[in-house]
Amino acid sequence: MPQRDGIELLLEIRRAPLDNSVAIIMLSNSEEPALALECVRAGAQDFLLKSEVTGPRLERAILHSRARFVLEQKLHNSFQKAKVLAEQDSLTGLANRYSFEEALSASITQKPRDNAKLALTLLDLDNFKFINDTHGHDVGDELLKQVAKRVSNCLRGNEVFARLGGDEFAIILSNLHTIDNATRVTKRILSSLEVPFIISGIDIKMSASIGIAIYPDNSVEAIELLKFADIAMYRAKKLGRNQICYFEEEMQAQFLQRYQTEAYLIGALTRNEFVLHYQPIYQLSTNKLTGFEALIRWDYKNTLQYPLSFLEIAECSGIINDIGRWVIQQSLYQISAWNLENSEQLSIAINLSPIQIKDKSLLAFIKSMLTQYNVAPHLVEFELTETTLLESNNETIEFFTSLKQLGCMISLDDFGIGFSSLSHLHNFPIDTVKIDTALILKSHEANTKRLITGICRMLQSIDIAIVAEGIENESSLSLCQQLDIDRGQGYFYTKPVDALTIKSNFI
Ligand SMILES: [Mg+2]
Missing domain, CATH: 3.40.50.2300 (Response regulator)
Structure with a gap:
């Protein structure tokens, strides 16, 4: 050999x-x-x-x-x-308590990467004993199997999911960046249980109580995390079952706040609680009004909420699609009404969320709204952020292309912070780039000024129009004018205001 x-x-x-x-x-x-x-x-x-x-x-x-x-x-x-x-748990085929505890210790000793968090989630069925007592153990066992299956379907498959015994289950959600990720998964689990189970012809309604402890926030010890998740789970039971509870009060408050906001958000459209404010956009060389950016506000318990406080929740729950359509409809209705009274045709900029882009019938909706309100497509500018482009695939590229073919304009919002990728400018049919407020606000600093100058030269050389956001004073305006930036918006002109104010002051 x-x-x-x-x-x-x-x-x-x-x-x-x-x-x-x-x-x-x-x-x-x-x-x-x-x-x-x-x-x-x-x-x-x-x-x-x-x-x-x-x-x-x-x-x-x-x-x-x-x-x-x-x-x-x-x-x-x-x-x-x-x-x-x-x-292995022989009934459900899930991990059992022994291997769950091994996995928990292992994931803690491995130390999650990049400050990622880990959510130890305990799930206990509500009133399960009643099922066993009234329908017998065979039905109870089958129910446990079906619950395990439904919960599994809510997971990605890389989580540790175990049956600890009886009707108690545990899940390790790892690599979380915020606790909202855990909220999302566990809410999905609770709603997956809402559909009644049918076992041997019997309709069974079953809910669960969920307790969550977070590593490393609550503890870095496996045993302690288990204990804390258990306490949280009992708190969920006490609160009336079919609930999610975090161990820590602050996390619980954050969760409840979010939960409540979402619950209110669902009915906000039918209660007519959304309003659009409009920020005028000017041609910088002439200081002439060219149009508006439509910005959504939510009248939540008599306080006007800005998108930052509710948009992400709307996106996670999918309500964004309905809200987004309302924004499109309302903006087109409004610009059409104003343009009937105005000698100059004004444009309207509408922000689109990445979630909306995935809505396959959005394009048809936009088309029908343009027809309904008789708005020339070139007066409508859709604003996207780079996050949208990062998540894009063939379908979204098709969407942008069709939007362009329709005659609408596409602008890239918040440019200059975040990715500011040149390939995005190259790969997508972008007409306009909006330079982010954060840059314009610091334009008096030499470094930032040089950066803005460079960005403008680059964009102008590839024939992309520029809008400066956040023009707040004379000096940033004159810099933008020197740089030949096409249009601008900001407090120097006016902050976003409601439609009535626009009508009486600008039309
Ligand atoms: Mg915008």
Whole structure:
């Protein structure tokens, strides 16, 4: 064996799929007892010295080796079975308490990357005992299996999901950046349980209470995290079941706030609580009004809320699609009404969320609204952020292209902070770039001024129009004018105001 020695070859055979069917006898000239031992450890069944090999002896060795091999296989298989029994819950096929605790300790010792958090989530079915008592254990067991299946469908598959015993389940959600991720998953779980279960023809309604403890915020110890999640779970039961509770009060408050906002947000459209404010946009060379950016406000309990406080919640819950359509309709209605009274045709800029882009019928909706309000498409500018472009795929590119074909304008919002990727400018049909407020506000600083100058030169050289956001004073205006920036908006002109104010002051 010139290339490698016998042990290496042996290891290679043992790793190959043949492993399950081959008994191996090693022959060697070496009388080293250590070598014989090493061969057996590496997976050989016997070791013979070449000088001792005779026909009958070899025959006997083969016979013994085969028998030994079969025994070894049996041992291996029963070990595997015992391992599964030890680690798996036999009813649901999920991990059991033992392997769950092992996994929890392991994920904590590995230390999550990049300050990521880990949510230890305990889930206990509400009034499960009643099912067992009234319908018997067979129905109860089947219910547990179906619950496990529904919960699994709410997970991505890389989480540890275990049945700790009885009707108690646990999930380790790892690599979380905010606790909202845990909220989202657990809310999805609760709503997946809302559909009644049908077992042996019986309709069963079942809810669950969920308690969550967060690593490292609540504790860095596995045992303590389990205890805290348990406390949170009991609190959820006490609050009236079918609830999610965080261990820490502050997290619970944050969660409730979000939960409540979402609940109110769902009915906000029908209660007519949204209004649009409009920020005038000016041509900088002439200081002439060219149009407006429509900005949504929410009248929540008599206080005007800005998008920052509710848009993300609307996006997560999907309500954004309805809200977004309302914004489009309202903006087009408004600009059409103003343009009927105005000698100049004014444009309207409408912000689009990345979630809206995924709505396959949005384009048809925009088309129908343009027709309904008789608005020329080139007067409508859709604003997107780079996040939208980052998440884009063939379908979104198709959407942008169709939007362009319709004659609408596309602008890239908040440019100059974040990614500011040149390839986005190259790969998407972008007409306008809006330079972010944060940059214009600091335009008096030499560094920022140079940066804005560079950005403008670059954009102008590839024929992309520029809008400066956040023009608040004379000096930033004159810088933007010097740089030949096409249009601008900001408090220097006016802050966003309601439609009535626009009508009486600007139209
Ligand atoms: Mg915008």
